[in-house]
Amino acid sequence: MSELSRREFLGTTAAGIVGSSAIPAPDVVANQSPPAPVSAPRTAIRLIVNGRERDVEVEDRWTLAEMLRDHLQLTGTKVGCDRGECGACTVLLDGAPIYSCSYLAVWAASRSVETVEGLAAGAQLHPVQQAFIDHDAPQGGFCTSGQLMSAKALLAATPRPTADQARAALTGNLCRCSNYNHYVEAVVAAGASSSIVPESGRGDGQ
Ligand code: FES
Structure with a gap:
């Protein structure tokens, strides 16, 4: 291996410093502004x-x-x-x-x-809401509002549903607590209820 002179060593090191100075330091990159948010059409x-x-x-x-x-x-x-x-x-x-x-x-x-x-008319729960309470249908509760809406659509079309009809109508509402039997019972019971709240009596609950 040939011996490197002091002059050659300093020349090589200086070139390296110049080369590396072109790469931004990590903190410079971190301080760059994020891209402006794209405004979506409204x-x-x-x-x-x-x-x-x-x-x-x-x-x-x-x-x-x-x-x-x-x-x-x-x-x-x-x-x-x-x-x-x-x-x-x-x-x-x-x-x-x-x-x-x-x-x-x-x-x-x-x-x-x-x-x-x-669903509720003021303090008056919709029959399917009351039936869910009476039959311990809500467990975690997170999926309950979706189940109630599917049940409401079923009851509007089929006021006296069977358990099979209730099961079919709520097949798209998954329950991680697996409380399926209770909410099917609740929907069937709501169909048997005679205290249907008129559509015109419902507000937006706000
Ligand atoms: S949150 Fe819409 S289907 Fe699950």
Whole structure:
């Protein structure tokens, strides 16, 4: 190996310093501003929520669940999986159950949305809510509002459902507590109840 002269050594080291100075130090990189948030297009929509007309300017990327929970403060609608699998976010759209985590808010323009907040008429619980209490249907409770909305849609179409019909109607509402038998019993019992609350008597629960 040839011996490196002092002059050659200093020249090589200086070149290395110049080269490495082109690489930003870690703290310089960390202090760089994050990219500016991209503003999403917005659309003004009018819809009915729990019997009340609402005007909302929604970002086109908002889900219906996001609009209800974060912008209308209707937090009774829960978000479990956020990907259309568990049913915790079930609300009624023109009377039919849908997963609100998988439905864009902007699509709900000119339509009617019902959430769990709209079930009771003041202090008077909807029969299916009362039946859930009477039959110990809620356990953890996180999936309950979605189950109630599916049950409400069933009872509107089939006022006296059988256990099999209740099971089929709530098949899209998963319960990690596995309290299925109790809430099927509750839905059947609610069908047998004669104290149905008129639609016009329901508010938005706010
Ligand atoms: S949160 Fe919507 S289906 Fe699970």
